[in-house]
Amino acid sequence: MRVLILMGGYWPGHEATGPNQSLRQMCQAMCGTHEFLVLARDRPFGAAAPSAPSGSWIDQGFAKVRYTPVSATGPRDLRQVLRTTPSDVVWMNGFHDREFTLPTLLMRRLGLVPRAPAILSARGELAVGALGLKSPRKTAYQAVARGLRLLRDVWLHAASEEEAADISARAPAARGVFLARNVRRLVDPPLSRQLDAAPDDPLRIVVVGRIARVKNIDFAIRTLAHVKRAVALEIVGPVEETDYWRSCQSLIAQLPPHVRVRLVGAIPNAEIPERVAAADLFFSPTLGENFGHAIFEALSCAVPALISNRTPWKGLEAKTAGWDLPLGDPRLFAERIDALARLPATERLKWRAGARRVAERFVSGSDAVAATARMLEAAVAGAGERRTA
Template sequence: MPTVDSSFAPGNPRILVLLSHYLPGFRAGGPLRSIAHLVDHLADEFDFHILTSDRDLGDGAAYAGVEADRWVPVGRAQVRHLPPARQGPLALARLIRQTPHDLLYLNSFFSPRFSIAPLVARRLGLIPARPTVLAPRGEFSAGALALKAAKKRAYLRASRAAGLLTDLCWQASTSFEAADIRAAMGPDVAVAVACDLSEPNLGAPPGHLPRAPGQKLRVVFLSRVSPKKNLDFALAVLSTVRCGVDFVIYGPLEDADYARSCRALAESLPSHVTVRWAGPVHPDEVPAVFAANDLFFFPTRGENFGHVIAESLAAGTPVLLSDTTPWRGLAAAGVGDDLPLDAPAAFAVRIEAMAGEPAEAALARRARAAAFARRRQREDDNVADSRTLFLSALASRAVMA
């Protein structure tokens, strides 16, 4: 009959979370914020311990004022910020062994240090046998897999052959991502859908200064500058529009070569389209950034959730997206558009239509966007799904005697 592993901890179950970047960083975007919101919602029921890097995405220096390689409270979690020298496979395996936990939670499939190395250590018995949840965070979308495709296909084959994926619990943020995971891993793989949780309190939309007559359409891109986020597509679309556009780009330059190619595209745009590179923006400033613009243009190759989309809509700013995110049916809701990437002309048509939209219609659209974001939050923030995900995974530690 089933018996329970005697190492199961009393009190709240302890979840050991591994991800490449966490608070106080912010440049890594969605996965970081997904975990921060998860902790906010479930810290009364689970003890979260987080192993992560000691610096933000793209930074050469560690966080100022944060003690590295020590467990420190960050919000409602205990976090250990590791310097690069402590992120090697053996050092990380040692830390996992030394950290009592009931469940291991990985937040990438392709991260060499914070996912691949722990999976190898798990297979070799270098870390304790614990239930393991893996959330690929959108890495299995068709657009994401198309980037460095040969390398990713090789690792997929190798990980299966080496038995790294045995007894994993897969987490998808939506039914769309669940389908992506099954397409990559096989139709019979078990996937639990637990939606990413939003900011607990979105707050009222910030004030917006309406566009003056004759003023160019104010369009913003806010994300990491990397091939997955598809800024080059946005610039190519803007090269074809006939209306005036002020385009501002916020976000860290994750891929230097890609950023250079995007800068070259920006410099070739016609004179009625101006481009400004504004760099990273702190999360506290994001609502005001969106409120200052008329449209969020985000033709991403794939998102498992898209916190930044929710933030734009919550600020009342309509969105122009690819159809590779869970945010669908936007035109019917009157809050934006989700269009296929193989129809770039359709994106240009929507930008030109918004540029010609009367002020009254634009204000009404902003009100609909803010209301839509709050309604969507009430529908999606099903904390019970995340709770069930962890409890079901923990129950799998029961073994047959």
């Protein structure tokens, strides 16, 4: 089976981010029975120069990748690839993606490209928190999708039960909904400083992710204003929304002296596990995640997670792996931070072990590869209505 994947964010040097690692690991696990072709941007957002040559397919072993320039009118090669590259399935990524998803849906509707069986991964964009950001544009987008029936022959893909419910409640009418979890492998936890911290050393907290409103980093900073113990927060990730980061900086300036915050910024993806493993706590008060790749990677690195309850990762406290709390009162999060900070290093190791167990159980109990294969086969066959792969 030949699968054409439209994944704009898979530009050169960006392959190790969470969604792209999931894509890569899926292709590696299934390339013996499926042929994968990936069309992606040739550079990061806002970059003037390309990071790779465009216009030809590059064989990466597990998939062939083609990079394309993206202008205000969309990806240069998108229509050509859709018209001249035979595929059994076209797989789009990002429900509100304006660069690859929307042009593809419009060209299919207008008969400008073949209407091969199609899957669209929502990528968490139909969660309540995500829809609340830039809501006028998203409302208009969905009105167009409904009015033109852009999804009438497109299957929607959810990576969790929560996302499947979001899709069923809020997406325009589509062919059906598949549930197939993301394919992920365990990260080997790097050696980290677990017992070398002095009793008076600050608790080391790390936030990993792009600096954007949906990640709710301002809530993390507001939380630290209520923390009584000494803490040191590192924020790892690119500044995607400059105005939002300025507002975060204003909050940081008002924090008490026992709280330190440092923006690390974007770092090579290969360095992220080591940076995370060196922390005592991973913090993500996200407004919504369909999976939570950074959360999985933190747990895989044996770091307990303090997260919102808007992700599939639930019941962490009962598993001695962290906490998943409702957003609203940052003091609830601050109390958990202080509680962890009071523990001696030997007791914190129990939380590290619990975090690693959660990641191990997720991987050992996952049927993600088989479910993905079933989803692709069902899309080609046109079988079923609203269903789970």
